[in-house]
Amino acid sequence: MAARVKICGVTTEGAVQAAAEAGAAYLGFNFFPRSPRYAAPPLARDLALEAPPGIAKVGLVVDAEDAVLDGIVETVPLDILQLHGRESPARVREVRARYGLPVMKVIGVAGPGDLAAIDAHAGVADMILVDAKAPKGAVLPGGNGVAFDWRLIAGRRWPVPWMLAGGLNPENVAEAIRLTGARQVDVSSGVESAPGTKDDALIRAFVTAAGEVRDRRPPADVIDPD
Template identity: 45%
Template sequence: MSGPQVKICGVKDIETALAAARAGADFLGFVFFRKSPRFIQPEKAEEIILDLKEASFEEGFALPKLVGLFVDAGEKELSEAPTLLTHFQFHGHESAERCRELGEEFAVEIIKALPVSEPDDVLKASEFEGAADIILFDAKPPPGAGRPGGHGVSFDWSAVSSYEGETPFILAGGLTPDNVADAVASQKDHSGFVGVDVSSGVEDAPGKKSPALISAFISSAKGA
């Protein structure tokens, strides 16, 4: 299936992982941030990944890239992450130097999330050239929010037009099966755009993913 890459974030069970992988998801995200309703224990994520890997071999679907999401995590927390992760995604105050160091230390690629509400926010991405492998432009959380993402709010996608960096980027924040095609279309002329990320937009309730919504989201994104 062609089109932009799709990341399904906040996976908490094997049913969700299988539904996403079978539908053509390119990335699966596991949230290791305790304040999130999508938090998962590292051991549970490891079990899901091993089961998914076995199903991938048996059924012949491609194994998605596997992403661990962290917010200002310490060395202990990072070292407890599943060994099969391909990417670390950072949603906190991690500096470019920290991102670069951790990517090398854990032999993973780095996704750095940056909150956006206006074009000037996009300029911060320049700090992460050479330190992050992918930039994730996400909507700024509502005032007083206790976590940096997963709120189902979006931002004006045209703000990303000011981005001129070399690092590829993906869009996140308030995406759903109903609006993801518009989000993809809004970036069709931007050479840096490579994909979209969704969490709450494919849920029936916070932390409870819907296989039907996941399938619809992936179809809409890749068909845009």
């Protein structure tokens, strides 16, 4: 099977259409106000309603309190919540119980010592997103266009589905999939012409490149919106 692709940080109807036409499996809406990819809930709602059936709508938040999450979930028809901050396993459990939505927990990786956090969260999250740890002093927790050493997770498996992120682009995504065995990949800055501005051609190129790596193993368990 071809790797499933998440296009994260969409802010325009054009980006939604480009992702859908390219064959992306997930659309990511960024609710972190400091990000150049921020989408206010009313905008994200309109964009989510424009997405064709079958694409999972993912809401990215960073250490969001319940009041913030309440407003997002009440406004936007999401399929998955993505926790991209320092949320503990206990907080993941709370969010899953409160909103009844699958939770994707992001774990930043820079070295071997970061892998234990994946194991700790894999028992409570519905999906793990393995991302590059943000550089020191970075304003954003993700979307910084940096990668980590993919050899750290080569051949590893966890009890829940997982997704690879961090510095991926149309030129390197195929190699990243081959090296790690990832069946799902996430991209944001790697398909942009400027911070926050998605490029239709880069989206198509990314999805095509990810789709060219075929895995002969049985399909992995994934989270589907239906």
